[in-house]
Structures are given as structure tokens and as C-alpha cells.
Amino acid sequence: MILMHDYPLKMVEHEGFRDFTRSLQPLFKPISRTTARRDIMSMYEIGRASLLIMLGKVQGRIAITSDMWTANNQKRGYMTVTSHFIDDSWQLQSRLLRFMYVSCPHNAKNLSTALMNSLLDWNVDKKLSTLILDNCSTNNSMIDILLGRLSPSSLIMNGRLFNMRCAVHILNLIVKSGLDVIEFGIEMIHDSVAF
Template sequence: MIIIHEYPLSIVEHHGFRKFVGGLQPLFKVSSRNTIKSDILKIYDFEIQKTLKMLEKNTSRIAITTDMWTTNNQKKGFMAVTAHFVDQNWNMKSRIMRFIYVPCPHTSVVLADVLYDCLLDWNLDRKLSTLTVGILLDRLPMSSLMMGGRLFHMRCCAHVLNLIVQDGLAVLGDGIERIRDSVAFWIASPKRDQKFEEAARQLRISSTKKLALDCKTQWNSTYLMISVAIVYKDVFQRLHQRESQYKNLPTQRDWEFAKEICDRLQLFYEVTVMFSGSKYPTTNVFFSIDM
């Protein structure tokens, strides 16, 4: 339960939790925080060994994806390394092999060292098919790679699309910020959210979509935020007349521009969804149809 829901280890010391468990089974003795920590590490070691055996038995090559993640509060960098492969029953499988702290500076050399150590730990250095970064190519034996490593470096298509679209969204500029601020204002509290929904009902807007704030670095979330906000543009206008604290109303030009941008981004969004699939192989999309 603690692993699945990412509860803090201290939950076993909480009075309410102990009372709840006692109500279910008075004879059950709740473990201490240290015992829980030890049990979780045992589960972790067991899962590692199970995954190692599965990868050893698997005869197909392994594709690796990796990305960096930075914490908001401590600004520490972590690397996630994921293995993708097709098992003997032709089922697509993915396993997170490592989620590890990477000390600064996050240069290509540092990232390559961390990634290479991970591959050695999992005995994957001679079973690779493709990698989404190319900084390891000079460390791996060319004889173990397909076509001598010519297909080893796979550009992340979703990332390339992200760079293209981010440049396009820059055209909206302040317009996006006004829409973003408007969405943030009306979802900031349950009271405002309820007021917004009531205004939508009064204007007979039948959509059941909820406003959602985007993540600035993920254009697809910006696309979804704008596409929903456009549906409620009349609601924003009406509430601007009734709510004195709501000041950053998008202009009519902002809405027209946003609609035009959304129409163009729909295709990019659909392609990104296709590239980001996890239940089916996507490497084949890299090759042209006539190959």
C-alpha cells in the first residue's frame, strides 16, 4: 500500500492509521517505520532480480529511453532509464531500470557515465537495439550493434515536435499568458470553480470539459488548456463584469489567435499521442514506408 500510493513511511506511526488498522483487526501489530523501510528494500531487491532474469531470458534486443527530471523544491536532477522490448509472446514490455540522482554539472560526459553504468549493471551493453541519446556510441562494441551502430542513435520524435511547436506558440505571446492566468484564477478555489460552472450553465454551454492549467514546458498540455478555454470564452467575458478581482481577461484577438493555433496544433497533438504510445512499438515509425 505504501509503495503503490507513495505514502510516507511515517504513516505507520500516525494515530489515525493505527486506530483504523486496530478497528479492522485488533490483534494485528503495526510494524515500525524501520521495519517497513527494510521490507520495502527487500521487495526492491526481489523485483530487480526478477527483472534481471526476465531480461536474460528474453532473446530480443532492448531499446532504451532516458530523460532528466528536476525537482521543483530542491532543484536536484534525476535520470530515469527505461528498457523496452518485445517478449517471447510478442507482447510489448517496459521496465524502469533506474531512477537515480545525477550530481551537477549535467554535462554529456556525466550523463553518459551514469547511463553506461546502468547498462553494465543490467548486462544490457551487448543487447541494445536503439537509444534516444547518442553519447554512448563510442563506448559500446560496434560488433554488438545492429548495422554497426548506424541505427543506434534514435532522435526522440516527440521532443523534436515539442521544439517545433514551442516556436509556433511563441507567436501567441501575451495572449497565452492571459488565457493561462484566466484559467489559473478560476480553478484556484472550489468556490471560484463552482461560480464558473454556474455561469456556464446560465449561458447554456453544454460542454462538460473542465478547465485545467497547463505545464509551460509541455506544449500538448498548453494545447489542451487552450482548446477547453476557447469553449468557455463567453463565460470569462461575463465573469469579468461580475468579479472585480478578475482583471486579466483575454482580448477578442487573443481568442481568435488561440482558435487558429489550436486548429493547426490538432495534427501535432495526434502525432505526439501516436509517438508516445506505450502499448505498442513505435520504433518502426522512424523508418520511411518505402524502405
């Protein structure tokens, strides 16, 4: 429930929650947030082990998407790493491998180190097909660093197809540029509708 609904861990110590669980089952022994955290971490470790086994059984290649963003008010950077692969049943699977904090500065060296550590941690560095990133100049440099650290023989066409541009990001840039061109007209229509 805590994971499913993103409730805070301290919820298990709230008096209202304890009254609710007591009304359902008077013999239920309340747990602490430390116990809840330990149980969640245990669930994570079981899920991680299961995903490691699944990734180990993948016969084909694994595509990776990664995105980086910075929280405006804190200047803290976060990166996600997601795997995409076809399983034994020929079903497309997508699994979040990592959601992590990346320390400043958010340059190509730090980003490539964080991403490479994730690839190594999940044992997918030898099964990569492509890496899909947005069109940031830092990402171009990051790709060069990663290609230097990965074995070219393990990549398709020695890594010439390794970097794929994110089509959604490109489409977003096109739409923003188009909306900038017609912004004045949209404002006039908005004003006339409001009038």
C-alpha cells in the same frame, strides 16, 4: 499501499493509522517505518531479480529511453532509464530500470557514466538496439562517449542507428514555436472571450 499511493513511510507510525488497523484486527502488531522500509526493499529486490531474469530471456534487442531534468530550486539532476522490448508472447514491455540522482556538473561525461553504469548493472549493454534521447547538445556528446565504451559489434550496423531522436520532444518544440508565432492572436481571443 505505501508504494501504490506514494504514502510516506512514517505513516505506519501515525496514531490514526494504528487506530484504523487496530479497529480492523485488534491482534495486528503495528510495524515501524524501519520495518516498512525493509519490506519495501525486499519487494524491490524480488522485482529486480524477476526483471533481470526477464531481460536475460529477451531474444531480440532492447531499446532504451532516458531523460534528464534538474529540479529548479535545488539544482539537483535526476535521470530515468527505461527499457522497451518484445517478450516471448510478442507483447511490448516497458520497464523502468533506474531513477537516479546524477551529481553536478551535468555534462556529457557524468551523464554517460551514469547511463553506462545502469546498462551494465542490468546486463543490457550487449542487447541494445537504440538509445532514445531528446535533442540536447550534451546528449550528442554523451552518445559519442557511449559509442566509445560499447562494443560496436554488439550494436546494429556498428552503432550507426544507435541514437534516435525523441519524436515527442521534436513535436513539442514545433508546437512551442508555432504558439510563439500566434501568441498575440491567442491573447486577443482570450481577452475578447473574457470581455
